[in-house]
Structures are given as structure tokens and as C-alpha cells.
Amino acid sequence: MRGRRGLILGIANEHSIAYGCARAFQAAGAELAVTYVNDKAKPFVVPLADELACSITAPCDVRIPGQLEALFQRIEQEWGRLDFVLHSIAYAPKEDLHGRVTDCSSAGFAMAMDVSCHSFIRIARLAEPLMRQGGCLLTVSFYGSERVVEHYNMMGPVKAALESTTRYLAAELGPQDIRVHAISPGPMRTRAASGLDRFDELLERAAAQAPQKRLASIDDVGALAAYLVGDGAKALTGTVIPVDGGQHVMSG
Template identity: 40%
Template sequence: MIDLKGKVAVVFGLANKRSIAWAICQKLSEAGATLAICYQSERLQRDAETLAAELPSAKTYRCDVSSDEEIDAVFAQIAADFPVIYTVVHAVAFAPADAIKNDFLLTKRDDFRIAMDVSVYSLIAVARAAAPLMTEGGSILTLTYFGSDKVFPNYNVMGVAKAGLESSVRYLAASLGPKNIRVNAISAGPIKTLAARGIGDFSKILNAVEERSPLHRNVEAIEVGKTALFLSSDLASGITGEVTFVDCGYNITGL
């Protein structure tokens, strides 16, 4: 059994109970970790606080990761509450609706910038702010998707952003390795989250995975949470810079 008692985990990206971030919070908490849960805006505050109340010793913080000032401020708050942190989970991604639903060729410069800033650069900014508090080493995790490598309908600029995110994981792993901080990504299969609502014909992707994946089903958020728990623990002490697929094996299939 994985024991994270006495370890503090900071989780960015909690939106509601369907969030992958929530499944990760649940599994980390079950293992004994203390949670610092960050939500993006006042609109999401109530759900974040309601969910955090279900976990022992969890605290909530507001942080918009598109702002360096807010990232610095939230880690100052976290440092005041928890001088040492062990795990950081970056479950954040965003692109303007037009950049997802329109043909990729029509992607606007500003929409591309926003997608890369929020979905990719924010991992770098969060890792930089978190590292000084990770004095005992630890694990930084982010969430990606197979659309980084293969073309999926109605995913468009987000696929390019996820490719950048995965490359950033490798470079951050090299940067932070000397501090004994591991950086990894989990590539989850399609899950009905708030973010997934923005992807047109999402049900077709779900159906394709159920039909073609070796397990002939779609993955559940809690299974991603289990993988995050493993990667956060000493059981994964030799793993860094990797993308771990949790997609019922869909990524290995051809036809």
C-alpha cells in the first residue's frame, strides 16, 4: 500500500467532481497526503471548497495560472501553510472555442498564443515556483492526450499544445532532475469532463476507443488517479520525463 502520510500535494485544475484532478485528489488523500487544491476563478470556488471539505486537512487556494503574479502569490500562501511540498499536479488546459472547433488551418495567432500559454507555459511557471518548496525532492505531474501525436477530429490547436506540453515535460525533467524532482505526464483516454464538452462529436471518440482498445472500454477518471498516485510515490522513484498512457491500450492499436 502506498503511504503518503506527511506529504503535501498541490493540485491545480479542479473544476468539479467529474474532473480528473478530483480523482487524483481522492487517491492522493486516500494514501494520506495533505491536499492544497487550487481552483482557477471565483466561479469555481464553491465547487472546489465543497469537494475539498470531503477530504481531511485539504485547503483551497485561488490561482489563475495564466498570471505569474497569481502563481507567485499562491505559492507564497502555500509556503506559509506548508513549508515543504512533495507533489504538484498540473491538470490545466485551455484554448479558445474557435481554435478547437474550426479547421486547424484557420487558427488565429492570438488563439494559438492563449492555448500555448495556458496549456503549456503554465506548467513551466508552476514548476519554477514549486521547486524551492520541494526541498526533499518529489514529483510533478501533468495531463496530456494522444492528440499530441495523432490527429483527432475537433481537437486541433489543443493537439499542438499537448505536443508542446510533452516536450516541456522532458526538458523540465532534465532541469529538475538534479534536485531529485521527477516530472512526468499521464496521457489519459477520453473522459467526460467539463473540458471534453468543448470537443465536437466527442461521443465518436469514446465509441472508437470502446470498439478498438484492447480492453474494449473507456478509461475511468479514478484509474488516472491511481496512476497519478503511483507516479507520486517512491515506487516510481526511477521514472522521469515519461508519458504514461492510461487509455485501456487504445494508443497501441492500428486498425
């Protein structure tokens, strides 16, 4: 990956899936741009970006109009091109996330869809003109998209939409040699996942159920992400790939 340049959205701290991926990209020789969501997150993200020798570190909250566009303008000005993007961001209001799907509010569902799914579409639109020689777009899903996972609630339908979006983007951007994938890790102790109700129980069940009897790590996800961005995966696109110790093959 030496000489390639990539954008990473979604690092919150050293336990983030996005950080595991960024570490793998950097180890393979890529040059990175990293974002932090707001000033509260900045002290946790900037030291990690410095450790990764990132060329660009910038704020980006996809809920703030113009901020995503400003980020891509800066990338165009400083780099002139982009080879890959990792989208690892999701959000749902707590009151909707902790309730039944049946009861979730229209506003809460719309916000979850906008931040967790439509932002990936916006990123694809902004990245396309910078990927003149082709590229790769990655997002992060979860198996609650296709199976009912207790306490995952409204994020299940949202992740299902994200996976469908991945397939449609892959079909539309394939002629430009832009590949699109969703990585679907098993449960992990990340800041985002900690917002789920009774998450420790989910972790224990997942590890016991998986054929490998272990949970995947952020480094496992990073290894797959680096492979998908690299030339070895140049004939692959439109996939949803589980990284979960084999848990996805079990019936329940």
C-alpha cells in the same frame, strides 16, 4: 504518502481528472492544497476540497498576473515545503478550438500554449525551491499530441509541446531529485473535454477500439498518479504514460 503535501490544480467538478487524482492522493495519506479557477467554479470545488480535508483551498487562474505566485507564497508560509504538484489545466478559445489548425489565430494559439503548457513551466520554477528533498511534478496530456484526432484540432500541437516540456523539465530538475511525468488518459467525460466538437462520437470510437473495450476512469488515472508520486516510482522520470485501456497500441 502519509506526511507528504501536494498541490492540485484543475478540479472543476466531481468528474474532473484532477479530482480522481486528488482522491487517490488523499486516500494514500497525503495532505492537499486545491485550487479553483474563479468564483463561478468555487461552489463546485470547495465542497470537494472539504471532503478531501484540504488544508489549503485558494483561487488560481494562471491567466491573472500574480495569482499563481500568491498561491505558492501561501504554500511556503503555511507548509514550508511541497512534495508534489498535479497540473491538470488546459484552455483554448472556442472559435480557435473548433476550427482547423490552419486557421487558428495567433492570439488563440498563444493563449492555449500559455494556459495549457507554459503554466506548467511556471509551476516547476515556483515549486523547485520548495522541493528541497526532491518531489514530483505531474501534468495531463492526450494522445492527440502524437496522432491526428478528429476535432481535437489546435490542442494537438499544444499537448505535443507539453509532452516535450515534460522531458526537458525532467532532465533539468533530475539533479534535484524532482521527477516529472505526463499522464495521457484516453477520452473521458470531463467538463474540459465536453468543449470538443462531436465528443460523444470520439468516446464511442475509443471504447470500441481499445483492447480492453472500455474507457479509463478518473480513478484509473488517480491510481497511476499516486504510484508516480510514491517511492515505488522513484527511479522513473520524463515519461508520458497512457491510461486508455490499450487504445494507444492500435493503428487507428
